Amino acid sequence: MNAKVHYPTLPGNWWLKRPSYLRYMLRELTCIAIGAFAILLVFALLRLGQGAEAWQAFRAALATPLAIAWQLVALVFALYHSVTWFALAPRTMLLQIGTRRVPAGWIAGAHYLSWVVLSAIVLVLSGA
C-alpha cells in the first residue's frame, strides 16, 4: 500500500530556458528591492527617532557611491514591478458597468493615472 511520494523534477535553472520565464523570474525578484526598501524605511524611522545627528548620519550613509548604485538598481526593479503590476491589473480586476465589461485599457490607464498623480504628490511633499 505504501505509495512512493513522487516529486516532479524540474532543473533549478528552468527560468533561464526561455525569455518569458526569465521575465517572470525578474518580476518575482522585484520583491527583493521592495522588501529591502521597506526595511530601509523602518530603519529610517528608527534613526529619525534617535535625533537629528542619527538622521543626518542615515542620509550620509545613503549618499555613499555604493548606496547610490544600489538605489539605482532598486529603482529599476521597482519600476519593473509597477509596470508588470499595472499590466496584470486588468486581469485581476474584472469590472463591469451594467452588463458591459470595462475595457482592459481603461483599467490599466486608471492605474497609470493614479501612479502619476501619487508620484507627483510624493515629490511635491518631499520638496522636489
Place this chain on the structure above:
Amino acid sequence: MSLSNKPIVWLPFAAGGMLAALLVPALMLVLLLDALQLLPPGSLDYPRVVAFVSHPLARVVCVGVIALLLWHAAHRLRMTVQDIGVRSHGARQVAARLCYGAATLASVALIWAVVVL
C-alpha cells in the same frame, strides 16, 4: 484542511503589491535625489521630516503602508524560493517561516519606531 488560508495571505500581498507599484518608485526617487543633493536644500532636514512624520495620521499611514510592503515582499520571496527549487514539505515550511518571520520582526520594529518617534 477544511478552510484555505489563501485569502488571508493573498489580500495583504495584493494590497502591498499595489502600494509598492503606486508609491515605491517615487519614494525611492526622493531618497536618491537627496543622496545626489538634487533636492532643494533643507527638504529632508530633521525638523521638517520629524514634523511631517510625527502627525498621528502620518504615523498610522507609515505603519500601514510599510507593513503591507513587507508582507508583499515576504510572500513573493517565499513563492520565488519555491520556484527556484525548494520543494520538499519541510524545506518549504522553513522558507515560509523565515520569510513571514522576518516580515513580522520588521513590522514589530516598525510599530516600535513609530510609537517612540
